[in-house]
Amino acid sequence: MGNLSNVPLSYYLVLSGILFACGVLGFLIKRNIITVFMSIELMLNGVNLSFVAFAAHWHHLSGQIFVFFVMVVAAAEAAVGLAIIIAVYRTRETLNVDQVNLLKL
């Protein structure tokens, strides 16, 4: 196994940026509410990646601690979010976000 510390920091950051950008794009473009939800997770994980990359690079634990926090929050969010999605599907019988538009004037 090659030494991970040989991989430059910038690679991690670029990958993190790409993951985050994919998440943003999916968040903006996708119509299926579950896909949107997954895009959010993708963005979170993109950020997580940069956190651990920095933590390893600077030999500092706080970045990893942050990642744990983010994962906990993401888990909670997934639980609540999926519950909302199920509730929405039961009332609206659709998962298309364009048709979930009651919240307007």
Add this chain to the structure above:
Amino acid sequence: MTPNPYLWLIPVLPLAGAAINGFFGRHSSKKAITTIALIFPGAAFLLALFIASRFSSASAPYYYDLAQWIRSGSFHADFSFYLDQLSLVMLLAVTGVGFLIHIYSVGYMWDDDGYYRFMSYLNLFMFFMLTLVLAKNYLLMFIGWEGVGLASYLLIGFWFVKDSAASAGKKAFIVNRIGDFGFLIALFLLIKHFGTLDFTALFSKIQSMSPENAGVGLLTSIGLLLMVGAAGKSAQIPLYVWLPDAMEGPTPVSALIHAATMVTAGVYMVARSHVIFERAPTAMTVVAIIGTLTALFAATIGIAQTDIKKVLAYSTVSQLGYMFMACGVGAFSAGIFHLMTHAFFKGLLFLAAGSVIHGVGGEQDMRKMGGLRTYMPWTFATMGIATLAIAGIPPLAGFWSKDEILWRAFGVNWAYWLIGVVTAFITSFYMFRLMYLTFGGEYRGGPAAHDVKHQSADARAMHDKASHGGHGHGEPHESPWVMLGPLVILALLSLIGGFVGYGNRFEHFLATAFQSPAQEAVHEATENSVEYMLMGVSVSVAFLGWILAYLLYSRRPELPGRIAQSLGALYRAVSNKYYVDELYALLFVQPVVEGSSAILWKGVDQGVIDATVNNTADAARHTSDNLRHMQSGNIRSYAGWVAAGGAIVIAYMIWMGVR
């Protein structure tokens, strides 16, 4: 000066009456209201009599400091009262005549719905008038001055549902404000230059000024400003216009406030300030000229009026002119003498006119009266006495005081005397015209003078009275005794009231107050024959006026109409009161109304204030209206906004980092 602890009670007693009736009158019985309304002014009258009985021409003034009021540095004005010979005369006239008119009002206003309100206002008026009369400093006097103005406003507009009454009240109030403005500035000047408004301190300061720095300019301006105030309150040229309109009020109000007491406050104030005026000859001359011109001017208007109360109103203005003429020629005691006799006979004239109006069911037009002599003999007799008195027929009250004024005016300038005599002739003429039109000949009013819509100020009350009292107005009838009693007492006073002036006793009584040592003695010795000659002239013009009125209105009643026709424009000018109201409307009212409408209303209020508020609100509404479109309800558009926001934040941070 002697302290007298009862002095403050005199004004406060009527105030108590006003408060009790004002707060509880709505739910009390009319008997209770009447008792309260009569007892308190009556007690004040008795107290005044009691004090007067121990007061002589030689007495030192009484005073009483009730409480501190305003203290600022060395300046102070307190609730303190003051009584000297001058205020005593006023005090007796106000409480005495006022009490009689209270009694009369019981009969006159009994059936009005606002009976308790009326009585409460009358008592309130008494409080303010007595404060004015008894004040020891100008500021407390000013409180009374404004207060009687307020009471006058409330009582003129007593029947406020009538548009003309409400606007007459407003007119009186506003015209009086102009005068009060002058009065106030005079007070400010006094404070600035003398540091006090207390009569005793102020006048001794003015008298101790040495002749070189006598400050003639200062005292002249103060005197002129005081005269502005007096002209407003006492209805002199050019501020007299409110008084004739004030006749919209109930007749007892016209008698009490707009004839006997309040309108004489200006004369009292000028007489009280005699120390200032004596040092300001120019101001004195102005006072005399204004008084003389007003006397003549108002008397000529009185000739052509057909409303019985309007005739009396212009007569009041004219008689007040006499009083100012007297003050202006330095004969303050003669002015106050005329003030007192005028309170008797003019109060009586108004009350009798009220009795007539009452008797014919609310009609005020003299052309629809006539022949009332047989229907209401008491009213006829008493009003006849008052007419003789005001015309200056000896030995009634008006003769003594008017003659005194004319004689003193002659001593200063014969022009004043001449105009005064002409005025006396006109006075006699229009008063006997009133008598012949009202009481002479045959009754000209129809039996059904009952159409309330077309009737005048007092008609509504009369109408109520008629329906409640159960007597119709088919025929004129005499008034009840509660109204006739005051008439008889006032008639007696008009008969004999003048004799207090016999042998200059009245003048000697006031001499202490006016600090004028027997200067009359010189006149008496040298000009006795002249005085008798002048007396002869004024008496003969009075009789001439009577004869002329008799010829025109009793012997040849068709003649006045033809004379009026042949005079054409002149007659129209006189009967339209010389178009003064129209002139004022054109010169002052219209510019103010139009300026307010064009500049203040449409310019400032609508253009600036409203516009600022409205435009702010509009801008907020438009912005929100546009921003509202962000709130589409579409989750993806929200997501887009979130992403855009994030992008902006990141771009900003990068840009800051680059810098």
